[in-house]
Amino acid sequence: MTTSRIPYADLPDTARRAVEAHTGPVLKVESETEGFNSSIAARLTSPTGTYYVKGLRADHRRVWTQAREAEVNPYVRGIAPALIARVESDGWDLLLFEAVDGHHADYRPGSPDLPKVVATLRRLAEIPCPPIPLRHAEQRLARYAARPENLAQFAGDALLHTDWHNTNVLVTDQRARLVDWAWATKGAPWLDAGYWALWLIAFGHDPASAEEWASHVPTWQAASAEGINAFAVANANMWDEIGEGDPDPWTARMVGAARTWRDYRTV
Known part of the structure; x- marks a missing residue:
């Protein structure tokens, strides 16, 4: 479910003054x-530099994602923009x-x-996975695994980003940096590469590529191989649920990619 976006100028004066402090x-x-x-998402320029602000109302049902990002940020500053303040x-x-300053990652075949x-x-x-409360991958995928015994394949002690939407990867001349750590998770070390592979399929790669x-x-x-198979099946089940009804084009593309990968791994 998307969140309605409002202009930065529509924040209460006191909130804007707190940011501008x-x-x-x-x-x-x-x-x-x-x-x-995010309800607020804007780039701010001031005499001291350029900043990015994002946020939600304090009573929003997903406001916990703000706390999650703030908790994770000190541990990922080498690969993510630094948090200035909450x-x-x-x-x-x-x-x-x-x-x-960068562009959203291009995942298409042949992209530099x-x-x-x-x-x-x-x-x-x-x-290393930081000592903060994170959901575990086996918990997040529990509803979607074909069999309960598959969940052990997803367990582990690695810090995972899990949301490899290309807009969450900002590419500069030197490197790629990850933003939006709301869904940071603890799990098997290989899962992030798997989540990325699914996005590559959505951007035109065949599963082998x-x-x-x-x-x-x-x-x-x-x-x-058993773990990858189980992961592909779980993702297909998850995206089928997300895409129920009348999915938007972006969701429909992810549903198709997840099914393609599942079929490649299991047929």
């Missing part, structure tokens, strides 16, 4: 159109980040962004 007076606001989960003011929960994403996946795999790219990530090589 960290940025200085805002001279320019550029609203962001991408993303689904601002809770006048009924709003806002996160203020350093701004990153793909090796940079691989490098980021490798770096993420080297970061997607898995070939995933194989450039050392953690993927430790996955068993």
